[in-house]
Amino acid sequence: MGGSDPRFAHLHGGVASGVPEGRAAGPVARSLGGSRTPDPAACCAGPRPGLELTPSRTRSQNLRAAEYPPAGSQVPDAIPAVFFLRVLLEDTGEMFRVTNCRRDMTVRELKEELDLLLGIPFNLQRLQYLDQGILMDDTTLKFHDVVPGGVLSLCVWHYDGWTELVVAAVEGDPAKLCGLGVVEGSFFRTANSQHFDEGQWRRWMAQRAFVALYISSHRGHVEAVQYLLEKGANCLGKSPLGRTPLHVAAAMGQLDCITLLLSFGASTSIKDAKGETPLAVARRLNRKQSERRMFLFSWKSKTGGKDPAQLLTGPEFQKAKSGLGLKQRMGT
Known part of the structure; x- marks a missing residue:
């Protein structure tokens, strides 16, 4: 169906900046693999998407209006099979570069x-291109005459206070999150939630806590992640695409957030709707440090906290190794 349900009924189990691994988000544009992005005007495809921050929302809007040609101005035969787009997150002023786009790609x-x-x-995304209104999910980029290098606008559904929550999570300020209905005992209410009974309100609050944790983990806001986890946010919750906060933290190489999530019980084996675990996502996006950290944590959990290096030099391993060598020499 076109457009997402603003009521977010698909969130399951409660309650998401492209930067180098182990570093805080900054204003420098980098790819998901950690390398600097090319000139924004260059039309090139890369193996991974990346993030580009602009100094102000106004500059982003001016760039969108002046730097790129209007729809239909390029000859269809001249459009490459694979190209990049830029997505402006209207509510924060951030500009993201998305590679490997195709004309037959659906919204x-x-x-x-x-x-x-x-x-x-x-389910919180609302995409628009030029003045065509909300882009329906089952339509294609070709249908909307989206051209290479074009700028799409992404807004968060304003229904039920979700925009304010997303902006606070992007900023990573625990004090702001505290007052937006993510912790038990919060007095935050919306026109819709004020009519909830106790059970409905708790489920609604858990959804908001999960979304805040998802975004904060993605952006690498360690203090916000710790605050939310300590207040009961569900690190095993899933987005409508089956992704957990660990999926997005691994995708962006947020090592400190990965460690926090794992220490609170996050799983490296949960698969999303595409069948990818957090480990698989890190491997696909070449986040080697993320992959290694999750692997070591999983290894220690299975071996009772023993370090892999100690296991390889321990007496049990050496004994097994010597026994195997003896059998090989005897030809058995």
Whole structure:
């Protein structure tokens, strides 16, 4: 169906900046692999998407209006099979570069990529291009005459206070999150939630806590992640695409957040709707440090906390190794 349900009924189990691994988010544009992005005007395809921050929302809007040609100005035969687009997150002023786009790519497929790239859950996204209104999920980029290098606008659904929550999570300020209905005992209410009974309100609050954790983990806001986890946010919760906060933290190489999530019980084996675990996502996006950290944590959990290096030099391993060597020499 076109457009996402603003009521977010697909969130399951409660309650998401492209930067180098182990570093805080900064204003320098980098790819998901950690390398600097090319000139924004260059039309090139890369193996991974990336993030580009602009100094102000006004500059982003001016760039969108002046730097790129209007729809239909390029000859269809001249459009490459694979190209890049730029997505402006209107509510924060951030500009993201999305590679490996195709003319036959559906809006839903693009939003699935943005879920991982922007850290904004799929069901909260509202995409627009020029003045064509909301892009329907089952339409294609070709249908909307989206051209290479074009700028799409992404807004968060304003229904039920979700925009304010997303902006606070992007900023990573625990004090702001505290007052937006993510912790038990919060007095935050919306026109819709004020009519909830106790059970409905708790589920609604858990959804908001999960979204805040998802975005904060993606952006590498360690203090916000710790605050949310300590207040009961569900690190095993899933987005509508089946992704957990660990999926997006691994995708962006947020090592400190990965460690925190794992220490609170996050799983490296949960698969998303595409069958990818956090480990698989890190491997696909060449996040080697993320992959290694999750692997070591999983190894220690299975071996009772023993370090892999100690196991390789321990007496049990050496004994087994010597026994295997003896059998090989005897030809057995």
